[in-house]
Amino acid sequence: MNSTDVIVVGAGPTGLMLACELAQAGVRCKVLERRTAQPNITRAFAVHARTLELLDARGLADDLLERGVPVRRVQPAPGAVLDLSTLRTRYPMVLIVPQSGTEHLLEARARELGVEIVRGAEVTGLRQDGRRVLLELAGGGTESAGYVVGCDGAHSRVRGLAGIDFAGKQYETHILLADVRLAAPPEDSLFAWANREGVVLMVPFGDGWFRAIAWDRLREQVPLDVPLPLEEMRDAFLRIAGTDFGMAEQRWSSRFRSERRQARRYRAGRVFLAGDAAHVHSPLGGQGMNTGLQDAMNLGWKLAAAVRGQAPDGLLDSYERERHRVGAQVLALTDAFNRLVLGRSALRRALRALTLRLVLRLRWTREPLAGRLTGLGIRYPAPARGAHPWTGRRVPDLRCAQGRLYELLRDGRHLLVDTTRAGGVARAAGDAIGNRATIARYAGPVVAGLPGAVLIRPDGYVAWAAEDGPELPGQAVAAVVRWCGGPARTPSARPRT
Ligand SMILES: Cc1cc2nc3c(=O)[nH]c(=O)nc-3n(C[C@H](O)[C@H](O)[C@H](O)COP(=O)(O)OP(=O)(O)OC[C@H]3O[C@@H](n4cnc5c(N)ncnc54)[C@H](O)[C@@H]3O)c2cc1C
Numbered sequence: 001m002n003s004t005d006v007i008v009v010g011a012g013p014t015g016l017m018l019a020c021e022l023a024q025a026g027v028r029c030k031v032l033e034r035r036t037a038q039p040n041i042t043r044a045f046a047v048h049a050r051t052l053e054l055l056d057a058r059g060l061a062d063d064l065l066e067r068g069v070p071v072r073r074v075q076p077a078p079g080a081v082l083d084l085s086t087l088r089t090r091y092p093m094v095l096i097v098p099q100s101g102t103e104h105l106l107e108a109r110a111r112e113l114g115v116e117i118v119r120g121a122e123v124t125g126l127r128q129d130g131r132r133v134l135l136e137l138a139g140g141g142t143e144s145a146g147y148v149v150g151c152d153g154a155h156s157r158v159r160g161l162a163g164i165d166f167a168g169k170q171y172e173t174h175i176l177l178a179d180v181r182l183a184a185p186p187e188d189s190l191f192a193w194a195n196r197e198g199v200v201l202m203v204p205f206g207d208g209w210f211r212a213i214a215w216d217r218l219r220e221q222v223p224l225d226v227p228l229p230l231e232e233m234r235d236a237f238l239r240i241a242g243t244d245f246g247m248a249e250q251r252w253s254s255r256f257r258s259e260r261r262q263a264r265r266y267r268a269g270r271v272f273l274a275g276d277a278a279h280v281h282s283p284l285g286g287q288g289m290n291t292g293l294q295d296a297m298n299l300g301w302k303l304a305a306a307v308r309g310q311a312p313d314g315l316l317d318s319y320e321r322e323r324h325r326v327g328a329q330v331l332a333l334t335d336a337f338n339r340l341v342l343g344r345s346a347l348r349r350a351l352r353a354l355t356l357r358l359v360l361r362l363r364w365t366r367e368p369l370a371g372r373l374t375g376l377g378i379r380y381p382a383p384a385r386g387a388h389p390w391t392g393r394r395v396p397d398l399r400c401a402q403g404r405l406y407e408l409l410r411d412g413r414h415l416l417v418d419t420t421r422a423g424g425v426a427r428a429a430g431d432a433i434g435n436r437a438t439i440a441r442y443a444g445p446v447v448a449g450l451p452g453a454v455l456i457r458p459d460g461y462v463a464w465a466a467e468d469g470p471e472l473p474g475q476a477v478a479a480v481v482r483w484c485g486g487p488a489r490t491p492s493a494r495p496r497t
Contacts (some may be wrong), residue, residue, distance in 0.1 A: 004028045005307045007135060009123050009158050011035075012043070013099065014275025014292035015038040015151030016106035020058070021300025021458075023113035024412040027307045031115060032135070032143065034122040034152075036217040038107070042098035042179075045203050045211060046286025049084070050375025050394070052091035054297050057409040057460050061091070063105055068097030069206045071190045074373075080356045082370060088408070089376055091399050096190065099289060123152070126161035126271065132471040133252050133270045147303055149272045151292070154259070156277035162268040168261025168331075171282060173198070173221065173342050176214040178233045178253035183209065183246025193241040194341045196349075199284075200240045212237065212247065213283075213343055219255075258282050259355050260335055262327050266320040276301055284337040287330045290375060294459075295323050301412065301458040310485030314383070322380045380461055388451060390465040397458050406460070408440050414484050415456040415474060417442055421470050425453045428473035429480075434441040436484040455479050 006022055011033035022029040047064065055061040070093040073086040084222045085092045110117065116252050125136030126148070133148040150158025159166060178497020182202075191202040201213040214236040233253070234244040263278045275292030298444045305311040340352045359365040380392035391481055398405040401419060408415050416433065418425040419442040433439060437455070452468030453476045464479040 002030075002142075003132075004030050006030075006147045006149065007133070007305060007338040008149050009135075009145055010150070010152035010156075010275075010277070010294070011038075011103075011107070011117055011119070012151060012153060012275065013103055013106060013289050014277075015149075016103060016110050017293045017296035018149055018151060018274060018300055019110045019115040019117075020106060020113060021296060021412065022304055023110065024058070024300075025301060025304030025308075025458075029063055029115060030143070030145070032119060032121040032123055032137070033119050035061060036120045038103065040102045042211070043283075044099040044102070044286065044289035045205070046290070047102065048286065048290045048374045049087055049089045049091045049093065051290045051293050052093075052095060053376075053394075053397070053406060054294065054460060056090065056406045057273060057458075058109075058111060058412070059407075059410050060105060064097055064102065065095065067101045067105070067206075068095040069189055069204055073188075074190065075192055080353060082360055082366070084370070084374070085373060087370065087376060088396065089374075094190075094286065094374070096203055096206070100438060102289070108319045120471070122250075123157055123161075126158060128270050129336070130269075146307060147270050147272065149274055149299065150277045151273075151296070152273045152277050154261075154276045154280045158271065158272065159263055159273055159277050162271045162273075164268055166261045166266045166448060167264060168259060168280075170257055170259045170288045171338065171342075172257075173215045173217060173220055173326045174224065174255050174257055175235060175283065176212075176216060176219065176228055176236060176253070176255050177228065178212045178214050178228060178245045179205075179209050179251045180230070180459070181249040182210055183248055184243075185245055190247075193255070195240050196346050198236065198240050199341045200237050202237075202245060203384045203409050209251070210245075211236055214240065216240070220255050222255065224255050224257065226255070228255050255420060255458075260331055261337075262324070262331055266324055267317070272299060272303075272319065274323075278323070279331060280409050281331045281334040282338040283333045284333075284341065285373060287332075287334055291327060291330050294326070294375065294378070297459040298323050305485065306442070308485070309327065310483055312485075318383065325381075326378055329372065358379065383484055387434060388462075388465040388467075390451055390454060390462045393462045395454065395462060397431050397461055398442055399444040401443040402440045405456070408438055409456065409458060411438065412458050413438050414458060414463065415440060416480060417454045417456065418452075418476075419450045419454065420452050420472070425476050429476045432473075432477045433480045437480045455483060458493070459485075 005028040008031045024164040052061045122138040124138045127134045135143045198216040203211040230250040234247050237244040368484040382391040414437040416439045423441045451465040455464040457463045466475050
């Protein structure tokens with residue numbers, strides 16, 4: 001029987017990202033994928049700012065930017081505009097890039113890191129005991145690993161085999177999708193329009209092809225297996241947006257119904273769920289792949305620590321605690337978008353659109369909404385009472401003497417940033433910390449409220465922080481030992497500054 005540290009089931013974006021994280025951390029990992037070839041159709045196209053920051057933390061964002069079209073304004077409802085260009089991030093945009101482009105990038109990275117991707121391997125059975133998980137494959141083979149992660153999509157076999165319930169409901173309105181060429185493309189790079197008959201979206205892939213998407217009430221009763229001709233999409237656009245942008249040629253089309261469901265648990269013993277296997281929702285808001293990639297970033301370093309025997313108590317359980325909550329928020333957000341544009345009552349839709357226009361006008365309501373949509377507002381609850389208020393926060397791309405913070409995260413290790421004026425923590429605690437974590441000195445402008453030292457997790461959130469004071473070097477060493485493992489060594493006395 002083949003055996004490894006971690007098996008990832010599914011080579012979609014979530015599984016590939018997770019495999020990269022594990023391999024970078026030195027964990028033996030294998031990806032089992034049912035399909036024999038990479039799909040060339042695309043579902044997701046919107047990559048949000050927080051995902052771009054996290055890809056930047058692995059040196060992948062610039063490659064993706066080259067493949068995509070940045071959009072700096074989005075319009076969730078007529079008259080309600082969200083200006084992304086003012087976001088405080090290196091990536092004030094939503095990047096339009098076909099999902100296949102993101103998958104190619106991640107697969108190339110996974111192969112570079114030595115991940116074994118086995119195609120034509122469909123998982124059909126699963127058993128686990130306290131030490132290992134055994135998988136059965138269609139055709140008779142078996143594989144075993146210390147941990148298994150189901151990244152096998154909305155109809156996850158792993159989820160069913162692990163006995164995890166997928167609670168939720170199905171939406172009524174079908175979604176029509178087609179890849180088309182246009183004689184008269186819209187001026188806006190991302191066109192969206194809604195009226196009482198439905199919603200249409202036109203998304204540029206940047207290579208002359210466009211993704212036309214329609215939620216058309218008139219087509220709700222059409223069975224999902226009926227082919228979708230170009231004429232039907234043109235008609236939906238003409239009735240809803242008043243134009244079909246000269247739709248001429250169609251290379252692919254499909255119709256489906258989306259669901260709103262979330263796994264009750266993200267962990268059953270040695271089996272975890274991530275991505276669509278853990279949560280599915282309306283594509284409005286472009287959240288699914290973004291959430292899956294961020295699940296993978298959250299779980300990767302935790303699983304790697306567990307495989308190395310260095311995970312502090314409760315670290316593996318913190319994956320579900322942190323990401324289930326984010327998944328539930330994403331379901332709520334996308335459901336609100338769905339009701340906003342597709343609700344049955346015209347009066348309620350109009351009231352919701354009015355409320356959204358108000359929300360986007362006022363800074364104190366606009367910023368939280370933008371934070372939820374872009375992922376920049378994600379914050380994890382502090383693991384313990386009395387933790388520093390920065391604990392669980394997303395860290396901005398601070399300028400350090402050694403480089404940008406997100407560049408310094410690229411080796412996938414924890415990063416201790418010393419923000420004291422004289423860099424005393426780094427000097428006093430550096431030897432004791434050794435190579436357990438990267439150490440950097442803050443070199444940006446003076447910022448009110450910046451703690452004396454901040455330990456940043458490999459996924460860009462604050463693990464620990466403390467204010468400046470004589471105890472700080474010792475506290476920093478204790479925090480690094482707790483989070484990164486290894487016996488503590490006493491730091492040398494802090495030099496006077
Ligand atoms: C129209 C549309 C538009 C969307 N737009 C966006 C967007 O703009 N932004 C966004 O973030 N998200 C968007 N999404 C959602 C996004 O496409 C999904 O969330 C994303 O594909 C999930 O990735 P995943 O890796 O978790 O699962 P998947 O992409 O579904 O991958 C699962 C993989 O597991 C494999 N597999 C399944 N069962 C087995 C098995 N038993 N054994 C082995 N392998 C198996 C499958 O073959 C597949 O390759 C959109 C979705 C739709 C439908």
